[in-house]
Amino acid sequence: MEETGGSTCQGQSPPLSPGSSLNMVLLGEREAGKSAVGNAILGTMAFDQVGVRTRMSVCREGLVGGRRLVVVDTPGWEWFNLGGASASPAALRKEIVRSMRLCHHGVHTLLLVVPLSFSFSKRERHVAEEHVELFGPRAWNYTLVLFTIKDSKQLRVCSVQVEVEGNGELQKLVERCGGRYHALHGQTSRRRDQVTSLLAKIQEMISANGGSVLLSEEVLQLAREREEKQERMEDQEKRKREENVQRVREAFKKESEERMRGGEKQGDTEKSRGQRGRVEMETDGQSPPLSPGSSLNMVLLGEREAGKSAVGNAILGTMAFDQVGVRTRMSVCREGLVGGRRLVVVDTPGWEWFNLGGASASPAALRKEIVRSMRLCHHGVHTLLLVVPLSFSFSKRERHVAEEHVELFGPRAWNYTLVLFTIKDSKQLRVCSVQDEVEGNGELQKLVERCGGRYHALHGQTSRRRDQVTSLLAKIQEMISANGGSVLLSEEVLQLAREREEKQERMEGQERRKREEENTMKALKKEKRGKGDEV
Structure with a gap:
């Protein structure tokens, strides 16, 4: 079918009141099967064929079981923003919310389409929840999870419930929707019965909501307020960044003037440079501890x-x-004398964006090992250097993952964190354009702001590397002064980690007992029904 040029409803009939039509909006990731669901509900090829990407919200109408249905298909979200011709995440969210303009007065239900064959994780649940919440806090009262099952041989009808109960993240998503879910199988012969059951569940939800709708104007007003708030925050962040940049430039200018005045001490400087290439001590935490006063500790x-x-x-x-x-694979500590000061540097294992299994550490084990890096620093650390390749297409997802790992070190960790950009190709950027690159990426800006505007860049150009490191150490010293010379205490971080583990164990124990009780109740009910049939 021909794609519309904007967010318009192609039904030729005049607007219908909620009383005479059932209005629904389809939400879900790209290739979740939203268009196919719309076709199944309306009983015709109303939307584009499967595999054709929906780029704008599209409305179709039809008469089903004597009632007019208004179905709006929306663009699917990507788990990653890969750039190119696709809409940016912000533009995509706006287009999804604009779907409300295609529904007269409001919608009776939001159908959150999730492929049951998809390995549904905590991250996917969070992304789905974020998109539902674009419609406001009341949206969950009108949301139903609609599972799509392409292969009818994958599950028996009776085992859909078992599949949902076997995945904790799916359970949590369904619970947000008041326990409402349904499944559409790929088996065409049974599709109409499945749709009839779906409409019955939607009608039951409408009755529970007293016949009310999620108001279009309410959702659109919330969206406008979010945009205005975002604009104000961006303006404030921009002013704050400009102030921070000016402070750093002044600090660099002062440092340069002091180096010029200290030119007569060039001989001593050359001697200290010769010492930089020698690591005086390498340790995995076995050597006698050094006091924070005599060393600069960084992770x-x-x-x-x-x-x-x-x-x-x-x-x-x-x-x-x-x-x-x-x-x-494990946190490793190395030490050296640089510029007359002892530096303690701890390297930690890098995290994966996905847990691919195999020989690599599990995410939980990886996080524990990262936090254990604090045991290699006597008393605590002066700075956490968050290393980010500037050549990497940094998205909201990457920012969230980075923030999660910094927060393993506790709420005070941001006071001690500096973003350190690595640039492998020195031709990629001029030194002066690092700031432009950061300001051109909203997610990088937000990450830098979490760190109090602190960031630095190391280029691949070896001839300039020592000057870059000197400037980095100057910024770290400035941060230490701002923190009153304090450190992020090792015992504080390790205690927080122990408390998290204990809390997680308690939660898992409670969930396990809850599932066992539910399974026992189901077994008793099944046994009771069996005895009733025998009678």
Whole structure:
């Protein structure tokens, strides 16, 4: 079918009141099967064929069982923003919300389409919840999870419930929807019965809501308020960034003037430079502890292959850590004398965006190992260096993952965190355009703001590396001064980690007992029904 040029309803009839029509909006990820669901509900090829991407909200109408149905299909969201011709995440969210303009007065139900064959994780649940909540806090009262099952051989009808109960994240999503869910199978012969059952469940939900609708004007007003708030925040962040940049420039200017005045001490400087290439002590935590007053303690955090080991080598001025490309599996500590001060640098394992299984550590084990890095620092750390490749297409998802890992170190961790961008190709950016690159990516801006506007960049250009490291150490010293010389205490972080683990164990125990009780109740009910049939 021909795609519409905008968010318009192609039904030729005049607007219908909610009393004479059943209005529904389809939500879900790309390729979840929303268009196919719309076709199944209306009993005709009303929407584009499967595989054709929905780029704008589209409305179709039809008469089913004597009642007029208004079905709005919306663009599916991507788990990653890959750029290109596709809509940006912000534009995509706006287009999804605009679907409300195609429904007279409001909608009776939001159908959240989820492929049951999809390995549904905590991250996918969070993304789905974020999109439902674009419609406001009342949206959950009108939402029903609609599972699509392409292969009818995959599950028997009676085992859909078992599949849902076997996945904790699916259970939580269904619970947000008041326990409402339904499934559409790929078996065409049974499709009409499945649709009839779906409409019955929707009618039951409408009755529970007293016949009310999720008002279009209410949702659109909330969207306008979010946009205005976002604009105000962006303006404030921009002013704050400009102020931070100006402070850093002034600090650099002051530092340059002091270096010029200290030119007569060039001989001593050359001697200290010669010492930079020598690691005076390498340890996995076995050596006598050093006091924070005599050492600068730092921990490197970042995704796998972000360049953390290379950053550690650059800071210490020698190949202290494994060569690039060798995966760091455990937290490792190296020390060296740089510029007359002892530096303690701890490299940590990088996180994966997905848990691919195999020989790699599980996400839980990986997080524990990252937090254990604090045991390698006497008393605490002065800074967490969050290493991010500037060449990486940084999205909202990557920002959330980075924030989650920083917050493993507790709520005070952001006061000690600095974003360190790595740039492998020195031709990629001029030094002065690093700021432009950061300001051009809203997610990078938000991450830098969480760190109080602190960021630095290390280029691949070896000839300039030492100057870049000197500037980095100056920024770290400025942060230490702002923190009153305090450190992020090791015992504080490790205690928080212990409390998280204990809480998680309690929650898992409660969930396990709840599932056991539910299974026992189901078995008793089944046994009771069996005895009733025998009578």
